Amino acid sequence: MSEHIELTGTVPASCNGKRLDQTLAELFPDYSRSRLKNWITDQCVKVDGKLVDKPREKMITGMTVEVTAELIEEQRFEAQPIRLNIVYEDDAIMVINKPAGLVVHPGAGTPSGTLLNALLHHYPAIDQVPRAGIIHRLDKDTTGLMVVAKTLPAQTHLVAAMQEREITREYEAVCNGAMTAGGHVDEPIGRHPTKRTHMAVVAMGKPALTHYRVVERFRNHTHLRLRLETGRTHQIRVHMAHIRHPLVGDITYGGRPRPPQDASPELLAYLRGFKRQALHAARLSLHHPITGEWLSFDAPTPDDFVELVKLLRADRNAHAEE
Incomplete structure (x- = not known):
């Protein structure tokens, strides 16, 4: 199914000398730049009555300027009654606190039971927004905050804000190894050259920048607070593994159990049983896409993460007394 779109506008003085794609973005801000550019190259745009296909x-x-195009409806997915932990909601956006184990978007091996299916059930009109309003993703076993657009204008503005790095995302993590200080990792990330489901630091990858600071040190682990400048797939996991401090529980990127010497049986068992990466999207801050108001949200650290830190702290304290 598709929706017929007809748009008309006059080039304002502010766009004099600008490119056609830039002008369309200013005239019709409810549509993404990539969509507008595709309409140009697909010969859906006329300027003073003549077809123009060069952005x-x-x-x-x-x-x-006239645009006559078809807004093609994306693949339809099933609405499913899956519980959502909604931190904030209004007419334009939702902020979700995602639990571990919930896949964000249907894909190979996970055709349903995802956050997207839950969003369709909670707010059926969101099926009119690309990807059901999902602006960014968290890995299946990463917990924490995500923003979702409920309308096309909100989605367009949030995507642009993400690209301009105007949305702040802060994470908590526990990594292997006792780090001495904070810092940053500024290394490009792309598909792993041989393991196609993995990402890696590669010379021809996309730019990626992760800032981190030490929250608490343990004997052989470190509790970190991290902030993303970019949003590459598995970015924090790949960057921390690259500097030889993979996240606890992240078997994909080398985070196998590395208990400190003479650790208690309780800590040993907990590290071996921690089956997900110790990563939590703790804070999300952004300008509201419609009102412009600055919003900031915090999600409490999940119980398994809290228990991990508690046991590591007890181990450190016990050995400090020896």
Whole structure:
């Protein structure tokens, strides 16, 4: 199914000399730049009555721009009554606290039972928004905050804000190894050259920057607070593994149990049984896409993460007394 779209506008003085794709983005902000660019190259745009298929075509004040296109409906997914932990909701956005084990989007091996299916059940009109309003993802076993757009204008603005790094995302993690200080990892990330389901630091990858600071040190582990400048797939996990401090529980990137010497049986058992990466999206801050209000949300650290830190702290304290 598809929806027929007809848009008309006049090039304003502010767009004099600008490219056609830039002008369309200013005239019709409810649609993403990539969608508008595709409409140009698909010959859906006329300027002063003539078809123009070059996004770089220069515009002159007063020109008439017409867009006649089909808004193709994306693949339809089933709405499912899956419980959501909604931290905030209004007419434009939702902020979700995602639990461990919940996949964000249907894909190979997980055709249903995802956050997207839950969103369709909670707010059926969200099926009119690309990817049901999902702006960014968290890995299946990463917990914490995500923002979701409920309308097309909200989605367009949030995607642009994400690209411009105007959405702040802070994480908590526990990594292997006792780190001495905070810092940052500025290394490009791309698909692993031989393991196609893995990501890696590769020379031809996309730019990726992760900041981290030490919250608490243990004998052979470190509790970290991290902030993303970019949002590459598995970014924190890959960057921490790259500097030889993989996250606890992250078997994919080398986070196998590394208990400190003479650890208690309780800590040994807990580290061996910790079956997910110790990573939590703790804070999300952004300008509201419609009102412009600055919003900031915090999600409490999940119980398994809290228990991990508690046991590591007890281990450190016990051995400090020896």
